[in-house]
Amino acid sequence: MRLRVAVIGAGSWGTTVASVASHNCPTVLWARNPEIADEITGARTNTRYLGTSRVGRELRATAAMSEAVAAADVVVMGVPSHGFRATLELVRDHIRAWVPVISLAKGLEQGSLLRMTEVIAEVLPGHPAGVLSGPNLAREIMGGYAAASVVAMEDETIVCELQAVFKSRLFRVYTNQDVIGCEVGGALKNVIAIAVGCCDGFGLGDNARAALVTRGLAEMGRLAERLGGRPLTLAGLAGLGDLVLTCTGELSRNRQVGLALARGEALAEVLTRVGHVAEGVGTARTAAALAARLAVEMPITREVASVLYDGKAPRDAVNDLLARDIRAERSR
Helix, strand or coil, X not given: CCCCEEEECCCHHHHHHHHHHHCCCCEEEECCCHHHHHHHHHHCECHHHHCCCECCCCCEEECCHHHHHCCCCEEEEXXXXXXXXXXXXXXXXXXXXXXXXXXXXXXXXXXXXXXXXXHHHHHCCCCCEEEEECCXXXXXXXXXXXXXXXXXXXXXXXXXXXXXXXXXXXXEEEEECCHHHHHHHHHHHHHHHHHHHHHHHCCCCHHHHHHHHHHHXXXXXXXXXXXXXXXXXXXXXXXXXXXHHHHHCCCCHHHHHXXXXXXXXXXXXXXXXXXXXXXXXHHHHHHHHHHHHHCCCCHHHHHHHHHHHCCCCHHHHHHHHHCCCCCCCCCC
């Protein structure tokens, strides 16, 4: 029997993952907004988030959490980190015992500094938790372009079964058991992309961008290792792959934030114009606090947080990074 899938959250990525999964398994997509749910089921589109792209013919959408979750064999959480816990608490009222829960969110929980799978463990103890992460632009996947991602979970048997849920001919999904490394990569690449956007906005050149991306990768590896992940994971799709895409892609919201900050725009105005969630904005402060708590050196993350929350001028942040003492290169 094919697994029954519930995807919670009808944003661009949640809708895309639900559309892909619907070709493999019976899939229901939960949308907070009933009008979006009706549009997806009726017109096969989600114009607010995906324009005119059409979702899979078999995908159903609903605004009723019980309808989405009660019969699900797999629950996929496609909501941003700032709403993750509250939405998961709604899921808790309907989910069956032991059903795996997969996070699509690329951020850290503010206040608790927890990764999303740690939030799952707190809200839904006993449910296997994992993450789907990689260099994936929703609109390209919906447009039929090739892409690759990673589904990570500690249980090798379950993660291999989940691989078949998400993969397609053009969407290659690899497995990984390093949940921590994949989550850290997905969260921190957004912060580094804001820094790279500032660098590009100031016209500092390709050399500076490459250096910033590389040193950002080193920061990601240090934090992942300190939390118990494997630094080598950061050299894969959920780390370097996602980092390169987010730091260079024209559709990257976090890079757009950095570009706008370099132009002197106010953060609130930038976020309003971008329209969709830029996870790196919240993650910067949370990751900086986590790094301080764990005594992990993360200067790029710290400077981004200072620009976003302490009123530091982006130009001053770049200058301070350039003025740091030069030492032996360390990969982590």
